[in-house]
Amino acid sequence: MQLPARFDDDTLLAIEGRVRQLARRRLPGEMKRAAVLVPLCHVDGVPSVLFTKRTETVGTHKGQVSFPGGRVDPGDIDATDTALRELEEEMGIDRAGVRVLGAFHEAMAITGVGVTPVLGFLGDLRLETLSMSMAEIDVAFTLSLEQLVDPAHRTKQTLGTRSAPLFSAGPFPVWGLTAWILDEVLRHALGLPLSPIASNVME
Numbered sequence: 001m002q003l004p005a006r007f008d009d010d011t012l013l014a015i016e017g018r019v020r021q022l023a024r025r026r027l028p029g030e031m032k033r034a035a036v037l038v039p040l041c042h043v044d045g046v047p048s049v050l051f052t053k054r055t056e057t058v059g060t061h062k063g064q065v066s067f068p069g070g071r072v073d074p075g076d077i078d079a080t081d082t083a084l085r086e087l088e089e090e091m092g093i094d095r096a097g098v099r100v101l102g103a104f105h106e107a108m109a110i111t112g113v114g115v116t117p118v119l120g121f122l123g124d125l126r127l128e129t130l131s132m133s134m135a136e137i138d139v140a141f142t143l144s145l146e147q148l149v150d151p152a153h154r155t156k157q158t159l160g161t162r163s164a165p166l167f168s169a170g171p172f173p174v175w176g177l178t179a180w181i182l183d184e185v186l187r188h189a190l191g192l193p194l195s196p197i198a199s200n201v202m203e
Helices: 009-021 079-091 145-149 176-189
Strands: 033-043 046-054 069-071 099-103 114-124 137-144 154-159 162-167 198-201
Touching: 009 099, 009 114, 009 176, 033 079, 033 137, 033 176, 046 079, 046 145, 069 079, 079 099, 079 114, 079 137, 114 176, 137 145, 145 176, 162 176
Parallel strands: 033 114, 154 198
Antiparallel strands: 033 046, 033 069, 046 137, 099 114, 154 162
16 A cells, blocks of 8 residues: 655645545435534644544533534535634634645434535644644544554444444544544545455444
8 A cells, every 4th residue: 555655735636636526425405514624734744634532511422533623604605614614613723724625525423414524734733732622622633644544453333233434543543423534535535445444343
């Protein structure tokens, strides 16, 4: 497997091209909508992805690992606007410094909310400089692409009747909808041929 050494301009252009050419999966009908930013970044020069762990006091998905994001507000222009606004509010990252790479496949949260993932590149990131919303975010962490594709840290979980990947390389497991989105982004946006994963039943 050939991992990019950096998210250089050629790599980002290739990601933009894959996302643009996707036959995007869209959720039909009227429903509550949300958007998340899938934040690609460099940590000490290493291509990585940023994650957050939600507090135990937020309204939904308490304590879960997630991407920055939230419900669409009436004043938001589109899903990208929602994702960038939430990134600023939750992480204190200025949207002006984000290179937006495109909207990805829509997905349904367990709460019945339709979620639009938006890919964005943050550049060089230092976790200690983030101004996180303490009401919403408990902690932020990153995982490198090398960690995310390592089969030793990827299993398959079963949640009721649904099956989804689980990524266990970090301080907290990445599971549920976030893991589902991440797996598709790694495969279809970054073009990484992930190896088959074993089953791990989680009810």
